[in-house]
Amino acid sequence: MTRFLAEMIFLAGVVAWGAIRIPHEIRNKRKNKIEVSSVDRQERVLLLISLAGLGMIPIAYCLTRRLGFLRFADFDFSPAAAWLGALIFVAALALFLATHRQLGRNWSQTLELREGHTLVTHGVYRLVRHPMYSAFFLWGLAQLLLLQNLIVGPAGLIGFGTLYCFRIAREERMMHEAFGQHYAEYADRTKRIIPFVH
Template structure:
């Protein structure tokens, strides 16, 4: 493994994400939104996440900037990053497949929205967030730069910590006790193992 290959793997992670997301985004656009929690905070959080997971690492991959933040490349970490990137894409695909027309980039409920509890949702309430956490970890392992490598954890982490509780309130308002029961038996982003 070389730094160039690690950068290429990061780029392929982004391309894979795009390929997986596009058909679902098109389908979702055809399903009207019945309730939304979009607003200025949502726009800011999505922008911060995009900067950390996309903009800063792509500048680094394309130009090497900011060079002052580089640290020595570790092939073993990059190999681990490649495996985590594959896991992120698999989980991303499974999440979209389970959500179907219920998916939205923002905090929206679609017309005829139903509570999805099958597929990967049987194990975690927010597998899309889990997939993005894996992306951010893969980015940190693949890109040996304190800014570009860690910006995904900071950018996505900011979105996650300011958004997940709001999303769960939206789901509780929409699905009531059914969502409350679902929360009790699943973890947010990691499976909850019951004794």
């Protein structure tokens, strides 16, 4: 594994991520009416911070590193760490695909509930309430290991971690309001993003 190959693996992962997400986004926007929305300025800013950390900064780095972009923050490259990052990215993509398939028409990129929204508690949702967030944290970890740079590497965990910290309570409150006791019981038997831990 070389630094260049690690960058290409990261970019391939981003393309695969888009190939999973974009069809769901198009289908849901066309077919599913939004019934409840908590999208506000805070939500938009959080999405932008997450996008910067997981997308804009690392993509710019991979495409322009040879021109000098943020190269000053590179550290000694570890092939073993990069291979581990590649495996974690594959796991993140598999989890991301599973969450989209299991959510189906209930999926939304933001704090929204669709018309006829149902509470999904099967598949990976039996293990954690927010497996899509788990997938994004795995992406951030893969980015840290693949893009061995003091700025770009942790940018994904910082960017998405910021979104998670400020969004999760609002999302869970919205789910409690929508599903009441059923959601409360589900929350009692599952953790948020790491099975049996958190």
